[in-house]
Amino acid sequence: MTVLTRRQTEIYNYLRDNADNFVCAPSLDELCGHLGMASRGSLYKHIMALINAGLVEPFTGNKQAGVRLTIQDQAEDELAFGLPFIGTIAAGKPIEALETVSYMSVPDALKTNKPCYVLQVKGESMIDAGIYDGDWVVIEQRDHARNGEIVVALIDNSEATLKFIDQQSSEKLMLVPANESMSAFTYHPEQVQIQGVLVGQMRSYR
Amino acid sequence: MTVLTRRQTEIYNYLRDNADNFVCAPSLDELCGHLGMASRGSLYKHIMALINAGLVEPFTGNKQAGVRLTIQDQAEDELAFGLPFIGTIAAGKPIEALETVSYMSVPDALKTNKPCYVLQVKGESMIDAGIYDGDWVVIEQRDHARNGEIVVALIDNSEATLKFIDQQSSEKLMLVPANESMSAFTYHPEQVQIQGVLVGQMRSYR
DNA sequence: TAATTTGTTTTCTTTTTGTTCTCTTTTTCT
DNA sequence: AGAAAAAGAGAACAAAAAGAAAACAAATTA
Numbered sequence: 201m202t203v204l205t206r207r208q209t210e211i212y213n214y215l216r217d218n219a220d221n222f223v224c225a226p227s228l229d230e231l232c233g234h235l236g237m238a239s240r241g242s243l244y245k246h247i248m249a250l251i252n253a254g255l256v257e258p259f260t261g262n263k264q265a266g267v268r269l270t271i272q273d274q275a276e277d278e279l280a281f282g283l284p285f286i287g288t289i290a291a292g293k294p295i296e297a298l299e300t301v302s303y304m305s306v307p308d309a310l311k312t313n314k315p316c317y318v319l320q321v322k323g324e325s326m327i328d329a330g331i332y333d334g335d336w337v338v339i340e341q342r343d344h345a346r347n348g349e350i351v352v353a354l355i356d357n358s359e360a361t362l363k364f365i366d367q368q369s370s371e372k373l374m375l376v377p378a379n380e381s382m383s384a385f386t387y388h389p390e391q392v393q394i395q396g397v398l399v400g401q402m403r404s405y406r
Numbered sequence: 407m408t409v410l411t412r413r414q415t416e417i418y419n420y421l422r423d424n425a426d427n428f429v430c431a432p433s434l435d436e437l438c439g440h441l442g443m444a445s446r447g448s449l450y451k452h453i454m455a456l457i458n459a460g461l462v463e464p465f466t467g468n469k470q471a472g473v474r475l476t477i478q479d480q481a482e483d484e485l486a487f488g489l490p491f492i493g494t495i496a497a498g499k500p501i502e503a504l505e506t507v508s509y510m511s512v513p514d515a516l517k518t519n520k521p522c523y524v525l526q527v528k529g530e531s532m533i534d535a536g537i538y539d540g541d542w543v544v545i546e547q548r549d550h551a552r553n554g555e556i557v558v559a560l561i562d563n564s565e566a567t568l569k570f571i572d573q574q575s576s577e578k579l580m581l582v583p584a585n586e587s588m589s590a591f592t593y594h595p596e597q598v599q600i601q602g603v604l605v606g607q608m609r610s611y612r
Numbered sequence: 613t614a615a616t617t618t619g620t621t622t623t624c625t626t627t628t629t630g631t632t633c634t635c636t637t638t639t640t641c642t
Numbered sequence: 643a644g645a646a647a648a649a650g651a652g653a654a655c656a657a658a659a660a661g662a663a664a665a666c667a668a669a670t671t672a
Contacts, residue, residue, distance in 0.1 A: 205647090205648065205649090206639095206648090207648075207649065207650095224410055224411070224412055224414075224415035227412070227628075227629060227630085228629070228630070228631095229628080229629070237649095237650075237651090238650075238651060238652080239649095239650055239651045239652065240629080240630080240631090240652095241631080241632075241633080241650085241651080241652075241653090242649065242650045242651070242652095243650090244630075244631070244632090245648095245649085245650095246649085306513060307510055307512060307513075307608065309510070309542075309608075309610050309612075310608055310609075310610050312612060327536075330533075330536040330537070330538050330609070331536070332536050335536075336515075350611065398611050399610065399611050399612055400608065400609065400610050400611060400612075401608065401609040401611070402513065402515075402516055402606065402607065402608045402609075403516075403536070403606065403607040403608075404515050404516050404605070404606050405556065405604050405605050405606060405607070406515075406518060406605055406606075411658090411659065411660090412628090412659090413659075413660065413661095433617080433618060433619085434618070434619070435617080435618075443660095443661075443662090444661075444662060444663085445660095445661055445662045445663065446618085446619080446620090447620080447621075447622085447661085447662080447663080447664090448660060448661045448662070449661090450619075450620070450621090451659090451660085451661095452660085
């Protein structure tokens with residue numbers, strides 16, 4: 201998995217979105233203008249990082265051809281790149297407090313058009329729902345959910361878990377694990393902070 | 407593909423857009439006027455580059471015919487669109503016989519560096535392994551597998567399924583579903599054709 | 613034939629561009 | 643708060659690209 205910094209992601213997104221607007225491969229100076237930068241040398245470092253990551257085609261020697269996007273990133277339909285990967289879900293911190301570890305390419309089919317992020321599941325609390333230890337989950341950032349949805353919930357500001365949510369009212373709500381050996385608990389709404397709702401899941405067998 | 411310099415691209419675009427405006431093929435001096443250049447020799451270099459790239463028809467000797475445009479548009483890179491999405495797994499046909507329905511971008515973590523394709527799971531045969539009806543699976547194209555791996559297997563040339571493979575020998579092999587209500591079957595190796603091995607899985611909750 | 617146009621080559625200068633460096637500022641993490 | 647990483651500015655350099663101008667030969671035109 202490719203790890204990009206925030207600026208690198210911004211620049212890559214700009215290149216991807218504007219690839220068709222250039223009559224030919226743009227020069228570093230030209231890109232600087234579009235990106236609001238004053239120094240070629242600074243942009244150069246970012247471009248080299250993207251080339252190193254295989255996201256951008258290298259400069260053609262010293263023929264000053266500039267930068268061209270690679271093939272895989274031109275995919276029209278399922279183009280996907282750059283959801284922040286935040287870490288594991290058992291971190292016990294509010295999502296906003298977690299730093300983006302890296303970015304992860306996620307198919308469109310697994311995310312929504314709202315802000316999303318990726319977590320890696322730690323533990324077996326959702327095993328009966330087909331979500332296993334080590335899986336990645338795509339979470340739409342939200343502070344509310346409907347009954348029956350699977351949510352990332354922060355309990356008493358200390359423990360983050362992935363659970364079904366149910367029986368929400370002004371006095372209580374229920375968090376239900378999908379694991380026979382674990383039991384559901386009822387909380388006061390003030391105890392529970394919803395961090396997002398599950399919209400996608402991925403697993404690697406390698 | 408030949409990479410054009412900026413000026414070459416500009417000149418090519420001008421020629422393409424204005425080909426119909428010339429009563430006959432323009433001379434270099436005439437083109438210099440239109441392009442705001444003072445030197446034939448400079449333009450000559452650019453034109454020769456375009457001829458070399460096959461984008462412009464060569465000068466017809468010294469009969470002052472000038473430059474003629476070819477019909478050919480600028481060659482575009484052939485784009486790849488991620489992994490081929492072939493369809494559902496219960497299709498009952500060999501994978502090779504299936505045509506690519508579309509392409510799907512898949513995170514690096516879910517694929518290998520070998521040829522892979524994507525299938526959508528139909529049925530509940532792997533439900534106890536956390537693979538549900540409607541999930542997408544990433545399959546590495548292979549005709550053999552190790553015991554314990556999850557494979558796409560074509561049985562008797564008629565039925566494609568996703569199963570664990572086990573107890574492979576020259577006389578038999580076993581295909582084991584991950585579903586309590588379904589039972590494992592033993593086959594002769596000739597009956598079973600392995601189409602690939604599971605390397606990734608994805609699910610959407612939208 | 614002489615003059616003119618045109619493609620072609622060559623030499624030279626200027627501009628653009630990739631590349632590397634050092635230094636400062638900003639952001640991020642501990 | 644302090645350390646580390648990221649981001650940016652700016653200068654300097656070499657190579658490539660671009661252009662100007664002159665010269666020449668072949669073809670066309672007058």
